Amino acid sequence: MATSRIAHGGGIALGAALSLAWSVGAHADLTLNMPQGVTAISHDVYHLHMLIFWICVVIGVVVFGVMFWSIYHHRKSRGAVPAQFHESTLVEVLWTIVPMMILIGMAVPATGTLVRMYDARDAELTIKVTGYQWRWQYDYLDDGVKFFSTLSTPQAQIRNLAPKGEHYLLEVDHPLVLPVGKKVRILTTAADVIHSWWVPELGWKKDAIPGFINEVWTQIEKPGIYRGQCAELCGRDHGFMPIVVKALPEAEFRQWLEQMKKDSTSQTAQNDSRAPIVPGGQTL
Amino acid sequence: MVETREAGLAAANRRMVRRLLLVTAAMFGFGFALVPLYDVLCQVTGLNGKTSGRVAVVEPMKVDESRTVTVEFVASLNLGAPWEFAPQVTRMQVHPGQFYQTHFWAKNLTNQPMTGQAIPSISPGLAASHFQKIECFCFNHQRFQAGEGRQMPVTFRIDPELPPDVRTVTLSYTFFQN
Amino acid sequence: MSTASHTTDHATDHDHDHGPARGLSRWLLTTNHKDIGTLYLLFSLLMFFIGGAMALVIRAELFQPGLQIVDPYFFNQMTTLHALVMIFGAVMPAFVGLANWLLPMMVGAPDMALPRMNNWSFWIMPFAFTLLLSTLFMPGGGPAGGWTLYPPLVLQTGSAFPFVILAIHMMGASSIMGAINIIATILNLRAPGMTLMKMPLFVWTWLITAFLLIAVMPVLAGTVTMLLTDKFFGTSFFSAAGGGDPVMFQHIFWFFGHPEVYIMILPAFGVISQIIPTFARKPLFGYASMVYATASIAFLSFIVWAHHMFTVGMPLAGELFFMYATMLIAVPTGVKVFNWVSTMWRGAMTFETPMLFAIAFVILFTIGGFSGLMLAIAPADFQYQDTYFVVAHFHYVLVPGAVFSIMAAAYYWLPKWTGHMYNEKLGKLHFWLSVIGVNVLFFPQHFLGLAGMPRRIPDYALQFTEFNMVSTVGAFLFGFSQLFFLYNVIQTIRGGAKATDQVWEGAEGLEWTLSSPPPYHTFTTAPEIK
Numbered sequence: 001m002a003t004s005r006i007a008h009g010g011g012i013a014l015g016a017a018l019s020l021a022w023s024v025g026a027h028a029d030l031t032l033n034m035p036q037g038v039t040a041i042s043h044d045v046y047h048l049h050m051l052i053f054w055i056c057v058v059i060g061v062v063v064f065g066v067m068f069w070s071i072y073h074h075r076k077s078r079g080a081v082p083a084q085f086h087e088s089t090l091v092e093v094l095w096t097i098v099p100m101m102i103l104i105g106m107a108v109p110a111t112g113t114l115v116r117m118y119d120a121r122d123a124e125l126t127i128k129v130t131g132y133q134w135r136w137q138y139d140y141l142d143d144g145v146k147f148f149s150t151l152s153t154p155q156a157q158i159r160n161l162a163p164k165g166e167h168y169l170l171e172v173d174h175p176l177v178l179p180v181g182k183k184v185r186i187l188t189t190a191a192d193v194i195h196s197w198w199v200p201e202l203g204w205k206k207d208a209i210p211g212f213i214n215e216v217w218t219q220i221e222k223p224g225i226y227r228g229q230c231a232e233l234c235g236r237d238h239g240f241m242p243i244v245v246k247a248l249p250e251a252e253f254r255q256w257l258e259q260m261k262k263d264s265t266s267q268t269a270q271n272d273s274r275a276p277i278v279p280g281g282q283t284l
Numbered sequence: 285m286v287e288t289r290e291a292g293l294a295a296a297n298r299r300m301v302r303r304l305l306l307v308t309a310a311m312f313g314f315g316f317a318l319v320p321l322y323d324v325l326c327q328v329t330g331l332n333g334k335t336s337g338r339v340a341v342v343e344p345m346k347v348d349e350s351r352t353v354t355v356e357f358v359a360s361l362n363l364g365a366p367w368e369f370a371p372q373v374t375r376m377q378v379h380p381g382q383f384y385q386t387h388f389w390a391k392n393l394t395n396q397p398m399t400g401q402a403i404p405s406i407s408p409g410l411a412a413s414h415f416q417k418i419e420c421f422c423f424n425h426q427r428f429q430a431g432e433g434r435q436m437p438v439t440f441r442i443d444p445e446l447p448p449d450v451r452t453v454t455l456s457y458t459f460f461q462n
Numbered sequence: 463m464s465t466a467s468h469t470t471d472h473a474t475d476h477d478h479d480h481g482p483a484r485g486l487s488r489w490l491l492t493t494n495h496k497d498i499g500t501l502y503l504l505f506s507l508l509m510f511f512i513g514g515a516m517a518l519v520i521r522a523e524l525f526q527p528g529l530q531i532v533d534p535y536f537f538n539q540m541t542t543l544h545a546l547v548m549i550f551g552a553v554m555p556a557f558v559g560l561a562n563w564l565l566p567m568m569v570g571a572p573d574m575a576l577p578r579m580n581n582w583s584f585w586i587m588p589f590a591f592t593l594l595l596s597t598l599f600m601p602g603g604g605p606a607g608g609w610t611l612y613p614p615l616v617l618q619t620g621s622a623f624p625f626v627i628l629a630i631h632m633m634g635a636s637s638i639m640g641a642i643n644i645i646a647t648i649l650n651l652r653a654p655g656m657t658l659m660k661m662p663l664f665v666w667t668w669l670i671t672a673f674l675l676i677a678v679m680p681v682l683a684g685t686v687t688m689l690l691t692d693k694f695f696g697t698s699f700f701s702a703a704g705g706g707d708p709v710m711f712q713h714i715f716w717f718f719g720h721p722e723v724y725i726m727i728l729p730a731f732g733v734i735s736q737i738i739p740t741f742a743r744k745p746l747f748g749y750a751s752m753v754y755a756t757a758s759i760a761f762l763s764f765i766v767w768a769h770h771m772f773t774v775g776m777p778l779a780g781e782l783f784f785m786y787a788t789m790l791i792a793v794p795t796g797v798k799v800f801n802w803v804s805t806m807w808r809g810a811m812t813f814e815t816p817m818l819f820a821i822a823f824v825i826l827f828t829i830g831g832f833s834g835l836m837l838a839i840a841p842a843d844f845q846y847q848d849t850y851f852v853v854a855h856f857h858y859v860l861v862p863g864a865v866f867s868i869m870a871a872a873y874y875w876l877p878k879w880t881g882h883m884y885n886e887k888l889g890k891l892h893f894w895l896s897v898i899g900v901n902v903l904f905f906p907q908h909f910l911g912l913a914g915m916p917r918r919i920p921d922y923a924l925q926f927t928e929f930n931m932v933s934t935v936g937a938f939l940f941g942f943s944q945l946f947f948l949y950n951v952i953q954t955i956r957g958g959a960k961a962t963d964q965v966w967e968g969a970e971g972l973e974w975t976l977s978s979p980p981p982y983h984t985f986t987t988a989p990e991i992k
Contacts, residue, residue, distance in 0.1 A: 114778065315683070
């Protein structure tokens with residue numbers, strides 16, 4: 001009697017917790033899931049993520065289903081008499097082999113996606129991304145265009161002295177501009193500590209390590225503005241060095257690049273990596 | 285009877301402690317042994333794009349005229365280094381097996397003599413073991429007088445054994461001030 | 463499994479008739495495994511509340527976007543110290559405490575094999591943690607580079623740096639001594655007839671854990687020593703400038719770090735494997751496969767470390783190797799979960815507090831295992847890495863995993879240790895508040911991570927607000943409901959209904975053949991195992 005009430009209460013409590021989570025998700029414009037993104041790779045990653053997720057859900061439903069059935073029916077309060085079996089070679093072999101097969105089923109598409117992610121051949125544009133405490137520098141290697149990209153959210157908003165804007169903490173003074181439909185190679189490195197460059201819509205993040213260079217590529221399919229953040233703890237203002245990528249159609253991109261080249265020859269300071277770096281570029 | 289059993293037990297415990305302490309000491313040593321092991325692993329697999337800091341042994345190699353590899357040059361400054369540092373050219377088309385030379389420009393922007401060292405890194409990492417340098421400013425510390433700037437040479441070749449699907453190799457130097 | 467004949471006299475043995483010494487010196491100088499077990503458990507409870515208070519500072523700051531309560535640098539100190547305190551101060555000592563109390567009673571030994579070393583290994587801990595926590599008051603503050611101590615960031619720590627390293631060395635030494643003691647006890651002091659395959663699973667999982675400890679704690683000691691020499695003696699193990707490599711630190715650290723994760727969960731598996739059969743009144747299903755699964759998990763833990771660093775830029779072959787190896791861990795872990803479910807199957811279950819915690823463990827740990835499997839998929843990990851999805855994952859395995867198992871163990875053996883029954887109603891209340899709190903706290907963090915919130919940030923973009931609020935509410939609910947646990951434990955120690963020797967109807971094992979509470983010295987003559 002008492003135990004049945006408890007099991008019942010458990011169900012209610014769990015249900016309440018879940019429905020709380022879901023109802024919060026329902027009315028705000030909330031994202032519950034990974035973005036599908038705007039590159040072929042990010043789509044692959046999304047589908048891989050969903051595949052594994054659903055496999056886990058199915059396994060979970062089966063295992064927990066068996067368990068709850070057992071909890072409901074095999075209770076002492078219902079007069080259950082304990083069986084005494086304690087092994088069965090057949091089921092034990094089965095539940096070793098079946099998960100193996102499922103894992104192989106997961107590993108195949110995962111390997112394919114990974115191989116495609118590593119294929120940075122034939123990129124048409126190379127950009128070096130350098131992480132600093134606490135901002136990013138973008139360097140269009142072939143065009144001599146180089147600039148810093150720093151958080152542009154005013155201190156007053158962070159300090160709760162002004163209402164927060166729509167892109168609070170995800171806005172910068174100079175976004176990284178990329179052409180749509182072109183394969184772009186991105187080289188990441190850092191000038192002080194390890195950072196990690198991450199835009200969820202592109203489908204990956206890559207660490208930026210001082211003294212070392214990492215390469216990764218992307219090919220954006222849709223013009224737009226995509227936002228991300230530094231993903232590796234890098235000191236006090238780790239949470240305040242966002243990334244904004246502005247993807248422009250090829251022609252507009254070229255135009256922008258020409259303009260930047262002109263600007264950078266007139267103001268060399270922008271082009272110079274010595275541009276004064278105040279530690280903690282923005283003081284909080 | 286009980287006495288001897290207890291004495292035997294004490295001896296067994298001592299033996300066990302000795303052995304386990306030995307394991308502990310060995311694992312402490314293993315932690316340090318991981319350092320050279322890691323370097324070997326890096327050289328074999330190109331993990332992290334580390335190149336050997338030494339002059340490559342020059343053996344004649346057949347130049348593969350049919351293949352062209354793009355070599356990109358990238359220069360970075362570690363934070364707080366008041367220098368100018370840039371490659372002479374940003375990219376070169378090279379044939380595997382042949383030697384090429386290029387320069388990096390560095391200038392001390394302070395009014396004091398300074399030393400620094402350029403640390404190489406190659407991407408993709410798999411190319412690192414196929415990138416040979418016979419002359420490189422990165423082998424040594426570089427000393428610059430106040431305000432001095434100079435071109436620093438690097439002479440390299442790409443091993444024809446470079447995996448065929450690698451078409452671009454990036455050679456990056458990060459300048460650290462000592 | 464083993465059953466013991468009641469050959470042991472419950473009264474204290476004649477040639478060892480001295481009881482505990484009186485006053486403070488009893489606790490300072492004790493070499494008794496029960497006293498040291500108690501010290502470990504109380505110390506761990508204290509650390510659990512200190513680490514929990516830090517977690518509440520973190521969650522309070524994250525309740526709303528904007529900076530309200532703490533400065534970002536202090537926030538980073540809180541995340542760093544919360545992890546160090548919880549891992550090395552709460553979870554590990556709790557399991558060592560359980561080992562101290564239970565291993566000698568479970569294998570029929572009079573005490574731990576090396577009682578004096580036992581005393582030292584405990585008494586190092588309070589000093590280590592006083593040192594660690596005192597760094598908060600040093601110029602430049604405490605460590606703020608994350609518990610993973612990645613260089614070069616960790617080298618920016620202020621004057622606290624050498625003290626943090628020293629504290630880690632002390633914790634490491636304590637763990638190693640504890641592990642040596644446990645191995646010696648299990649291998650040398652088993653009662654006649656207690657063969658390895660008759661040992662209770664808690665003993666087995668601790669034996670394997672102890673081997674993991676002596677294999678990896680020295681590696682941690684080595685690598686933090688390298689950090690120290692990099693900072694003060696001009697070496698450059700981890701600095702690119704001198705030919706070193708910061709990524710090498712991550713490799714060595716995680717060579718320690720991944721087995722460390724299992725150090726915190728294998729004894730939990732042991733606890734759950736003791737509790738479920740008791741309340742299902744049915745022997746554990748697949749005892750042998752449980753032992754083999756534990757051993758394979760321990761073995762695999764040495765070859766999967768780089769899945770913590772998929773994004774550092776490893777060659778393709780490396781990523782694939784670590785991905786496959788990590789996925790393999792799902793097999794032995796699955797075997798364990800299936801075995802627990804099969805143990806419940808066709809049992810005659812009752813649901814006292816320890817069983818409730820054990821069932822919650824099985825479900826919620828499995829959810830943590832599922833997200834672990836998702837994280838093992840390297841290309842998807844490029845999205846998950848360093849986000850709240852990871853935070854949700856490891857908290858699911860550590861809080862409703864390791865911590866719930868410790869609470870289950872506390873409720874399960876407390877009547878044996880103290881001779882008093884705990885308050886069952888209060889225990890159940892504590893359970894339900896905890897299980898609701900922990901899910902409200904950590905479940906929304908999955909969504910936050912998938913939606914793009916990085917971990918270790920003191921402030922966030924507006925789209926993350928609602929779930930952070932929910933999570934913070936859950937954190938306070940979970941945190942404050944632990945006061946019921948504290949109250950219940952204190953009340954049980956002080957008095958309460960008398961517990962029987964058997965305590966639980968279905969309990970089996972040598973410890974239940976002793977009186978409740980057991981005499982100060984037990985099994986001075988070894989029991990006979992049939």
